[in-house]
Amino acid sequence: MSACVAVVHQGLPCLQLRLGQGDSALVSLHGAQVLSWVAGGRERLFLSPRSVLDGRAAIRGGVPVCFPQFNQRGSLPKHGFARHRRWSVAQADPLERPATDGQVACELTLTSDADTLALWPHPFLARLTVTLSAGQLRVGLAVHNTGQQDLAFTGALHTYLAVDDIAAVQLRGLGGQPEWDAVSDTRGQAAEVLGVDGEFDRVYQAAPQALTLEEAGRTLRVAQSQGFEHTVVWNPGASQCAKLADMPADGYRQMLCVEAAQVYTPITVAPGQVWQGWQQLTVA
């Protein structure tokens, strides 16, 4: 039987999605952050064992929701405020929704309030939908402009994929796409196969087709909607990782962020309108 149940994970209120065949996902209300996705008996997301799970700090790993700002491209806290806030279980309460066997979903919402309006003067309703099916996780973000003026935002689904050894990982599918290397501040075109050897922080024009992350004969497909114009690939490497208090020294070896993102040009949502975007991970 598929199910969506409320659980507490290391003190954090969460929703756990489960399928009868054994796949599962864990979603924290803090940040609406997917913390775990187990498919085929293997954990597919990286969650730092040194993450601060105090219900205030950003959690290092899983799928952080960066909204309404990507990185430091604006005056808001880095990657926006959504990952620092507690989201609500949506009105259509997944705990009371019949779960069809083979697929289960949950929805969390974040609504503007006095605190967000003090930081960012736009009324909004953000909705994160997590859908689990066999071998597949889909994370959808919708942004509803509930105000009277246009709102414009950047952001990302900042997914930390788990890998056994970053040195053995190959990412395919971005070949030829425009690339900005944030480490060297240079522009170019993506190679057919991307490998990581040291700090890696690059923004790509999103490819029309899904990417594949390959390691030791295993393949994960990473697809994103056209709503996100960019794909960001990030690994801190040993030296930057050592500066991250919430990462173990060798944590960079076990992760690669492949993010569905909007980096350069903000997305504009007219009053009353809704923008939607998603990222989908599939075990191939």
Ligand code: TA6
């Ligand atoms: O998406 C890549 C990036 O913007 C990197 O530049 C790096 O800073 C990373 O996000 C993590 O940011 P965080 O604030 O979570 O440490």
